[in-house]
Amino acid sequence: MAFTYIPTSQNPRVSGETVDLATMASFLSTVRRVYLTIYNWMVFVGWFQVLYLALRTLYETDYTHVYHAVEKPLQLAQTAAVLEILHGLVGLVRSPVTATLPQIGSRLYVTWGILWSFPETRTHVLVSSLVISWSITEIIRYSFFGLKEALGFAPSWLLWLRYSTFFIFYPTGITSEVGLIYIALPYIKASDKYCIRMPNKWNYAFDYFYAAIVALGIYFPGGLHMYLYMIGQRKKALSKSGKKD
Known part of the structure; x- marks a missing residue:
């Protein structure tokens, strides 16, 4: 029996499978870009609303009313960031989960574990600095990634803002977080909320009081680590941009 060699390029079955795989990969890539574009711009709108409401409230009344004005959009926008952890885990984005998880976790803790759980903290001036720092940072970040996913690029000025404004807003944001946790400590201790007492099954x-103290203790080394990490990311991003230019 004679066998005839058919090159892969001329084999209709192999060629068809290759085309199908390429088509599927292209389709999945498009779905990914569309999803991330929608996600980034939706969260951008949420943070823009937070900033607008905060600034309008400060202009019309004072800082004691800021939390009440921004509560719902703040909770929605910040909680939506949980999806970013999933994005990293499943490989939709290249951001390492080890960098994403601590930052999102600390913000969720302040949003829900402090501000939502202990209303006594909501009228402090640090709420205003917290909200403004977070919202400006996220407006820049989500618009940057939204444009990159939608168009494949972002303008150089937005790239610079994305990797430079943290010099100001990361310290103000993290200082506000630490301050609000500290302010909440006596209310946490008095309320006994979220505590589990012995004996139990x-x-x-x-x-929860001692957990909050532990959280405060983690903030300094954790915050310093993140700050240095962002400086490193800035050098990489801006150096790549300079080479392209």
Whole structure:
């Protein structure tokens, strides 16, 4: 029996499978870009609303009313960031989860574990500095990634803002976070909220007050690590941009 060699390029079955795989890869890439574009711009709108409401409230009344004005959009926009952890885990984005998780986790803790849980903290001036720092940072970040996903590029001035404004807004934001946790401590201790006391069927105890103190202790080394990490990311991003130019 004679066998005839058919080159891969001329084999209709192999060629068809290759085309199908390429088509599928292209389709999935398009779906990814569309999804991330929609996600980034939706969260951008949320943070823009937070900033607008905060500034309008400060102009019309004072800082004691800021939280009430921004509460719902703040909670929605910040909680939506949980999806970014999933994006990193499944490979939709290249951002390492080890960098994303601590930042999102700390913000969710302040949003829900402090401000939402302890209303006594909501009228402090640090709420205003927190909200403004977070919202400006996120407006820049989400518009940057929204444009990159939609168009494949972002303007150089937005790239510079994305990797430079943290010099100001990261310290003001993290200082506000630490300050609000500290302010909440006496209310946490007095309320006994989220505490698990012994005895119980799990034979386990948890004190939210001491957990908050531990969180405060983590902020300094964690914040310094993130700050240095962002400086490193800035050098990489701006150097790449300079080479392209």
